[in-house]
Amino acid sequence: MKHICIVEDESIVRDIFARLLKRKNIHITFFERGDTAIEALEQGACFDTIITDMMLPGKSGFDVLQTARSLNESIPVIVMTAYASIDSAVDAMKGGAFDYITKPFNNDEVMMIVDKALKQMSLLTENRQLKEALEEKYGFSQIIGNSQVMKDVFDLVRMAAPSNTTILIKGESGTGKELIARAIHYNSTRKLKPFIAVNAGAIPADLLESQLFGHTKGSFTGAVAERTGLFEAANQGSFFLDEIGNLSIGLQAKLLRVLQEKEIMPVGSNTIKKVDTRMICATNLDLEREVQKGTFREDLFYRLNVIEIALPPLRDKKEDIPMLVKFFVEKFSKNNNKVVSEISPEFLDALEQYDYPGNVRELENIVERAVVLSRDGILKREDLSDKITKKRKAKVFAIRSGVSFVEQTLEFERELLKYGLERSNGIQKKAAELLGLKATTLHEKLKRHQLK
Incomplete structure (x- = not known):
């Protein structure tokens, strides 16, 4: 049942509200003085909507409005005023009032305003409960571990979450990188804004740019309509980019611009758009080694690696x-x-x-x-x-005389590849992650060794 607070010193007006709201099965609490209403609010009284006259004994309706808003800024406060003092209602609206009613009032108009206020409060309550459920689902309580290494991770996440700093999460597949990213978001000041997660390895390279940055109509074959990019969709929120090591050099340059300038340019457009997005990235690769190999930009690496969170394998x-x-x-x-x-x-x-x-x-x-x-x-x-x-026997690789260094190295590489495939049940993507290789590199080596 909805609960409305009415602050009104005239008994006839209180009686009218009692009759009107009783039909809607709404519970009512009446106060005749502004100071007693304020005292109840300060002691924790909760209401779905407050209706207050502006002219009251003790404290004014404006005082009731200010107190209610300071304790719960989402609660709708409807003010009542005589037509001759309409200026006070305007001041109340500027102060955060939901709406105002002029006396004498029309009953149907009053109920329309009350219904709107109650619907808004229901929506806000539902949104808050959803956010709380998400925080519970993705909060620190969902990150399980009592080992010292995980305690260190928890401490680092707690310290990093409230900031706007870029985060780089490192760890093998299945270690919980996205769970950590969500925990960071839902424990940050951006928790009421969007959290957008994208796996760069799951989207074909030729489509990834338009997914991230958006595109204009006709910018490429199949672009039948304008599309908002995911960076823009995450504006004021957090953007989680997994498997960042899979980005092409060209996309790495565009990502660097997002980090440095907070700007994006949709595919096919010359218009620059500003975005305010916190970047959280993840990888299962050694990005420093990728920098040395020339497959990952050094300047982007240092932009990403402000706070590094390393997740240990199980x-x-x-x-x-x-x-x-x-x-x-x-x-x-x-x-x-x-x-x-x-x-x-x-x-x-x-x-x-x-x-x-x-x-x-x-x-x-x-x-x-x-x-x-x-x-x-x-x-x-x-x-x-x-x-x-089942028990596993360890494979022992013995150095043999009379066999060249190159031959033995290739044989050892072959055994490593077979081990990786066995441990990953033949799934090449998992085998690449286990061996610390890019999927394309693993594919080439398997082909060279004639392994499937």
Whole structure:
């Protein structure tokens, strides 16, 4: 039920509002004095809308307006005034009033204004709840880990989030780079503005520029209409660009302009547009090595690398596995209407022995599978796939006399490539990430060694 506060010293006006709002099933709290209304607000009274006369004993309606706005700037305040003192209503509107009513008033017009105020408050409340849900989903509580390395990451994220500084997140695939980026955004001053995430490796290079910067109608084949770019869509918010190492040199130059000048130019346009966007970038490559190889601009690297957040692979923080498993078990038990009452030590031990080429994302998938397939509410070793539980023998590469350096190097490279493919289940993109190679470089090496 909606709750409206009415501050009015004339009993006849209070009676009219009582009759009008009762029809709408609206709860009403009346105050006859401005000072008592202000006291109630300061003590925490909450209302969906406030209607106040301007001329009141104790404190004025303008005082009520100012107090209400200082405590909750989103609450609609409707002021009432006699026609002869319309100037005071204008002052109230300048002070943040939602609308004003002149006495004597028309009942239908009053209810129209009240309905608009209540709808606005409902929308603002819904938006706030949505933002709070997003903050809960992407806040620090969703980043799980008790290892020292993760505590260091948390501290760095907390310090960096409130600023507008560019962030570079480094880590293998599946380590949670986008989760960190969202946590930064939703704990920053930009949290009520858009968060736009783009994976540069998932969009064909010839389309990426128009996606990022937008384009004009007819600027290229298929550009049948003008399109707003994602940088512009993220204005006043945060822009997360994943796999930034995949950008072409040409796009790197345009990104540098965004960072330096806060400007974009849509494809096919000569018009420069200003954008206010916080950049958060991520990569699984060693960008310093890419700079040395000439595939990544040095000036862009230094622009991006203001604050670097390095996310460790799961194999380097296995002490976090029990906490992560507990979190995922609770999540997937709820999602799948399953009751899991126990996680056996053998189940955890098997998970702690595995190396996780897919990192936390792979662990999440493993736990989801185990929860869904569990029979008696106890997660046991047999609920895991053979891939997790089977023992692996380490490959030993021995130096052989009489074989040239080049031949042995190529043989070792071949074994590394086979290892990468095996660990990534034959998925070349994952194998490239595991081996620290670009996808095109891995493809060339596989072709040279006749591996598939």
